Amino acid sequence: MAPSLAEALRLPYLGVVSGVSVSEGGRKVVVVKEFSGGFRGEYELPVPAVLGVQAAEKPPRYVPVAKVRSAARTGKIEIAEVPVPFKLTVLEVGRMYKPKLAGRAEMLEGSVQDIAERLADLLVERGII
Amino acid sequence: MNANILVLVDHFNGALREITFEMLGVARNLVDTAGGGSVQALLVGEGTAGWVSQLGAADTVLLLDEAGQELLSPDLTLTLLERFIEQKTASLLMLGGTNLTFGLGARLAMRTGLPLVNFCRGVQVVNGAIVCTSALFGGKMLIDVCLPGECGILNIAPGSFSPEAGKVGGTPAVREIPKPAVEEGAVFRRLIAPAAGDLDITKCEVLVSVGRGIQDKENLPLAQALAEALGGAVSASRPVVDQGWLPLTRQVGKSGMTVAPKLYLALGISGAPEHQEGMKDSELIIAINTDPKAPIFDIAHYGATVDLLDLMEPLKAAVEKRRAVAK
Numbered sequence: 001m002a003p004s005l006a007e008a009l010r011l012p013y014l015g016v017v018s019g020v021s022v023s024e025g026g027r028k029v030v031v032v033k034e035f036s037g038g039f040r041g042e043y044e045l046p047v048p049a050v051l052g053v054q055a056a057e058k059p060p061r062y063v064p065v066a067k068v069r070s071a072a073r074t075g076k077i078e079i080a081e082v083p084v085p086f087k088l089t090v091l092e093v094g095r096m097y098k099p100k101l102a103g104r105a106e107m108l109e110g111s112v113q114d115i116a117e118r119l120a121d122l123l124v125e126r127g128i129i
Numbered sequence: 130m131n132a133n134i135l136v137l138v139d140h141f142n143g144a145l146r147e148i149t150f151e152m153l154g155v156a157r158n159l160v161d162t163a164g165g166g167s168v169q170a171l172l173v174g175e176g177t178a179g180w181v182s183q184l185g186a187a188d189t190v191l192l193l194d195e196a197g198q199e200l201l202s203p204d205l206t207l208t209l210l211e212r213f214i215e216q217k218t219a220s221l222l223m224l225g226g227t228n229l230t231f232g233l234g235a236r237l238a239m240r241t242g243l244p245l246v247n248f249c250r251g252v253q254v255v256n257g258a259i260v261c262t263s264a265l266f267g268g269k270m271l272i273d274v275c276l277p278g279e280c281g282i283l284n285i286a287p288g289s290f291s292p293e294a295g296k297v298g299g300t301p302a303v304r305e306i307p308k309p310a311v312e313e314g315a316v317f318r319r320l321i322a323p324a325a326g327d328l329d330i331t332k333c334e335v336l337v338s339v340g341r342g343i344q345d346k347e348n349l350p351l352a353q354a355l356a357e358a359l360g361g362a363v364s365a366s367r368p369v370v371d372q373g374w375l376p377l378t379r380q381v382g383k384s385g386m387t388v389a390p391k392l393y394l395a396l397g398i399s400g401a402p403e404h405q406e407g408m409k410d411s412e413l414i415i416a417i418n419t420d421p422k423a424p425i426f427d428i429a430h431y432g433a434t435v436d437l438l439d440l441m442e443p444l445k446a447a448v449e450k451r452r453a454v455a456k
Contacts, residue, residue, distance in 0.1 A: 003232035007239035012314025014203070015232040016384070031315070034384040035141060035228050038323030038377045041201055043315045052232060054384065087242040091281075094260060094273035105416060105432035112439045119415065120447035122431065126413055128335065128392050129359060129448055129455075 006050035014043055015052030130257050132159050132166035132279060135219030136187065137210065138173070138180075139227055142320070145180055147292045148225035152285050153186035154294025155252055156223055162254045163279075169219060170301070173206060178303075185299025191218075192305050201229070201317045207236055208311045214241045220280040221259070226287055228384060234284045244281045246274060250289040268402045268424065287406055327378040328362050334391045335361025338381055338408070339369055342397015342418065342437050346374040351441045352396065358448045364388070366398045382407040396437040400425025 006013030019032030023044065033041045034054055045051075108115045123129045134156040139146045153170065160166045170187035172180065178194045193209070210233070213219055222237070224230050226248060238245035250271070251262030259276045261283060330336060337356040343349065349363070356363045363379065370380040381388055383403040393411035398404060400416070400423055408414070409428050416429035417437045426432045433440070 003235035004239050006232075007236050012204075013232060013236065014315045016228045030318075032321070033228070036383060037142070037386055038380065039142065040321040042318045042321060044318055045315050049314065089242050089244040089277060089280075091244045091246070092275040092277065094275060096265075096270055096272045099264075099268065099271050103427070105414075105426040105429035107421075107426070108431060108433040112435050113443050115433045115435055116440060116443035116447045119431070119433075119444055120451050122415075123359070123392065123448065124451050126392075128413070129451055 002050050002052035009048075009050065012045045012049040013052070014045060014049070016054045017051045018054045020051065130163045130165065130254070130279060132156075132163040132221060132254075132259065133219045134160065134166065134168050134221045134223060135191075135210075135213055136168065136170045136223045137206065137225070137230065137233075138170050138177075138184065139225035139229060140174060140177065140180070141227075141229055145183060146225065146227070148227060148285065148287045149184075150186075150292035150295030151287070151290040152223045152225060152295065153184065153297075154292065155285070155290045156295075157186045157297075158294065159252055159254065159259070163259075171209065171213070173209065181301065181303055182298060183296070184301055185297035186295045187301045189302045189304055192303055193308060194305070195308050201320075202311075202313065203230075203233060203315055204313045205309070205311050206230070207233055207240075208309050209306070210237055211240050212309060214243065220278070221276070222282045224282065224284050226284045230284075234282045238282055244274075244276060245284070246276075246281060247284045248286045249283045250286050252283065264402070286402070288409065323378045324376060327376055330362055330364045330379060330381070331386050331388050333362045333364075333388070335359045335394075336364045336381070336388060336390045336392070336408075336411075337361055337394045337396065338364040338366065338398060339396050339437075340366040340398030340404075341368045343369060343374075344397075344438070346372070348438060349374060351438070355394075355441050355445045355448075358445045358452075359392070359394070361390070361392070366401075366404050395425050395429065396441070398425055399423045400428065 003013050014031050016034045017031050018034050021030050023030045028044055028046050031043045108118050136152045136156050139149045156168045160168055167188045169189045170184050171191045173193045181190050184190050224234050234245050246261045246263050248264040249261050250264050253260055259279050261274055263272050265272055337352050339352050352363050364381050365375045365379050369375055370377055383406045387407045389410040391412045393408050393414045395416040414429040416425040416432040419434055419436055421434050
């Protein structure tokens with residue numbers, strides 16, 4: 001969604017972002033993007049820009065349903081027709097289905113103690129301990 | 130039917146990534162099956178010309194190997210890809226579904242009007258048309274879509290295809306391309322390496338990996354004690370690292386480390402695709418999760434639906450007992 005929004009608004013974009021700080025008196029932002037292997041990249045973007053945020057230090061709290069209902073009762077939604085600002089090519093959908101599982105874990109049953117003993121035996125058999 | 134495919138070579142920190150060979154392999158197979166077309170590989174980055182001989186599955190390598198150019202500059206890559214589509218250099222584009230190229234496909238689709246298939250796990254020719262399989266809802270559902278006119282952009286999910294099929298040596302034709310003028314939005318400044326000094330979990334033979342099910346930082350010493358009894362180390366899934374309970378160097382998954390230990394003991398980890406990407410090649414996967422429908426059980430060899438907080442101490446004791454007997 002974020003990269004499409006950035007293109008529709010013709011704004012700079014960066015995704016998988018896990019850190020942002022303001023620079024140059026608010027004219028730019030310094031952004032940290034996550035790569036694999038624990039590596040991160042530091043980028044600079046002019047604002048306004050669209051950022052795809054990977055993770056928040058404090059996960060968002062969901063709004064209680066009662067408050068959503070309250071807002072739905074009092075809020076007013078205006079509907080306006082707008083032209084589609086870009087051309088769309090529609091994919092032909094064939095079918096939607098659940099994936100076939102390539103395999104499934106052998107499930108160990110019994111008490112916690114039974115399972116602990118079985119796992120320990122398994123690790124011995126495999127030469128891990 | 131002709132399949133003219135352009136593969137964006139995915140590389141990071143001085144090495145080609147496996148997803149590049151996955152894409153080249155599936156592209157080569159598609160062209161051979163279609164009976165016509167070509168595979169071109171776009172290689173962008175300073176000092177990358179030496180990799181051309183590893184890209185033998187491609188017919189042609191489009192090379193931008195100028196000083197100062199980095200694949201890490203998304204706007205440069207985007208400009209190049211957009212130009213190749215406009216010039217009809219290729220009609221089907223393959224990108225690796227990695228953090229590096231995240232967002233390129235969607236932006237390109239908006240610019241060019243080409244259809245985008247995200248999380249693509251399958252590509253085949255059916256009755257003369259290219260049919261792609263895309264994963265939805267974190268892989269819980271699959272959907273088959275047909276590319277109109279054999280044109281489109283595919284974000285290939287890492288691990289979906291064998292990389293061996295794309296590991297073909299050879300001497301593909303090389304076409305050097307000039308650096309385009311780019312109105313850069315996101316300017317790359319520097320690469321930040323993981324904090325030094327911590328353990329390298331990619332070298333551990335045994336990993337006790339904890340997820341959201343560990344519930345509290347106070348419970349981590351139990352996992353640490355179990356890991357020590359097993360002769361291994363503690364790693365984690367994303368939620369644990371996001372909470373700040375363990376450093377990023379211990380994170381397994383798409384944004385973290387890719388590991389393949391002899392034993393991966395997943396405790397309280399649901400097994401999201403992003404996590405599986407980092408540990409699916411482990412020799413022995415044992416998963417403990419109270420949710421019997423957790424996706425981690427789909428790739429684990431053994432599993433149990435008990436509470437990890439109840440299991441850790443008895444398992445540690447059982448392991449220590451067997452070690453004592455062995456002495």
